[in-house]
Amino acid sequence: MSVARDLRTLLRLRNFRRLLTVRLLSQSADGVYQVALAAYVVFSPEKQATAAAVASAMAVLLLPYSLIGPFAGVLLDRWPRRQVFLYGNLLRAALACSTALLMLAAVPDWLFYVSALCVTAVNRFVLAGLSAALPRVVDEDRLVVANSLSPTAGTLAATAGGGLAFVVRLVADESDAAVVLLGSTLYLLSALASLRLPRTLLGPDTDANPLRVRTALAVTARGLASGLRHLSQRSSAARALAAMTVIRFCYGALTVTVLMLCRYAWSDTESEGLALLGLAVGASGAGFFVAAVVTPWAVERLGRYGWIVGCAGSAAVLVPALGLSFAPVPMVIAAFVLGVVTQGSKIATDTVVQTSVDDSFRGRVFSLYDVLFNVAFVGAAGAAALMLPPDGRSALVIVVVSVLYAAVAVTMFRRRRADIHR
Numbered sequence: 001m002s003v004a005r006d007l008r009t010l011l012r013l014r015n016f017r018r019l020l021t022v023r024l025l026s027q028s029a030d031g032v033y034q035v036a037l038a039a040y041v042v043f044s045p046e047k048q049a050t051a052a053a054v055a056s057a058m059a060v061l062l063l064p065y066s067l068i069g070p071f072a073g074v075l076l077d078r079w080p081r082r083q084v085f086l087y088g089n090l091l092r093a094a095l096a097c098s099t100a101l102l103m104l105a106a107v108p109d110w111l112f113y114v115s116a117l118c119v120t121a122v123n124r125f126v127l128a129g130l131s132a133a134l135p136r137v138v139d140e141d142r143l144v145v146a147n148s149l150s151p152t153a154g155t156l157a158a159t160a161g162g163g164l165a166f167v168v169r170l171v172a173d174e175s176d177a178a179v180v181l182l183g184s185t186l187y188l189l190s191a192l193a194s195l196r197l198p199r200t201l202l203g204p205d206t207d208a209n210p211l212r213v214r215t216a217l218a219v220t221a222r223g224l225a226s227g228l229r230h231l232s233q234r235s236s237a238a239r240a241l242a243a244m245t246v247i248r249f250c251y252g253a254l255t256v257t258v259l260m261l262c263r264y265a266w267s268d269t270e271s272e273g274l275a276l277l278g279l280a281v282g283a284s285g286a287g288f289f290v291a292a293v294v295t296p297w298a299v300e301r302l303g304r305y306g307w308i309v310g311c312a313g314s315a316a317v318l319v320p321a322l323g324l325s326f327a328p329v330p331m332v333i334a335a336f337v338l339g340v341v342t343q344g345s346k347i348a349t350d351t352v353v354q355t356s357v358d359d360s361f362r363g364r365v366f367s368l369y370d371v372l373f374n375v376a377f378v379g380a381a382g383a384a385a386l387m388l389p390p391d392g393r394s395a396l397v398i399v400v401v402s403v404l405y406a407a408v409a410v411t412m413f414r415r416r417r418a419d420i421h422r
Helices: 003-011 014-043 051-076 081-104 109-136 140-171 176-194 213-232 235-265 270-302 304-323 328-356 359-387 395-420
Strands: none
Touching (some): 003 140, 014 051, 014 109, 014 140, 051 109, 051 235, 081 109, 081 176, 213 359, 235 270, 235 359, 270 304
16 A cells, blocks of 8 residues: 555544644644744844853753653553643643743743753643553554654644744744743644543553553563663663764764854844754654665665665765755765764664564663763763854864774674674
8 A cells, every 4th residue: 555545544543633733732832842942942032142152052952852752651651641741732732832932031041941851841741642542543464564654744734843943933033932922832832632532432541450660660670771781781782872873973973063153154034044954854854754765775785784884874974075065055965974873773673673682672772872972962962062162173083083984884884894704
């Protein structure tokens, strides 16, 4: 069946449509809110943004996913999921309104970050709940297709929300508070959309006697520790995860570099800098899409490790070739290349982990994977903040990133040769 036919089949299911509507509205609001946060921190005329401020914003956006994510399921298995969507989105709508007020008022930056952190922390519960609820609205035969299409549609909604935020910011005389209020409205609409789902439809089942919360949290922590021990015994998966962590670190460092270049080196106005950032993000997103198309073909011919070697080796050569000029056009091309490299490596790493790790440990290992993925990005932002000058032109960052890519390529090439000669 084609993707279009699969989607048409799923959309005939009334409750799947309703759950998908909740997801689309919620994730489009996430896209709006994230653009507003980035614009306020980096591109507001009244702020002289630094790389440290950018790193702080990234920590606010990503760390809740890493720190809360593995434990979110403990509570989601106790709360009615429909109510999580309702009250979670109502809470985010209220918190987003608070963020807008803080943008308009002269408040310390830490108070603004606390508000933004609360919004993104609640998001972890909503997204996990959407995934957990999917089997309740789709039969088992269609579940694989639904698991593929629903998150993809949510990602597209977040991207569309980010694009809408750019438009609203221009129309609203570059008011970041107006953009946040748009996000708040979308969160409210998502909450109202959840009311169309029957309260008990999405579970969880209450027949079983769940563990007490404290016990369940302790079990989760021990499970992550056992997953780490299992991973240490699976060298293929461990090395692939280590390589992916370094590649993600490089991507994070270069993201901060491009942000600072857009803000100070490439533009005379904040709106022009934000438009250039949108172009770079779009180029990177196009690279992600190309990676999704090309990677199956490349892995078939080069193998999983060979494709990671090709991705990292290409980045090691092209990053300095394109990046050391610090000119907009080469850097946008580099953003596209890094989109292909990062997503291509991730797809190959996902496959290595799925095939190298025992099924009974797979969920725990992927939870660790999620933590590493986001912490590496935030850590890269922090490292770049220490190395970057105010305008973002740092040959040192480009060279260090290139060396790290080369190290990954060499290490994985050796791993590939060892596998071939076994």
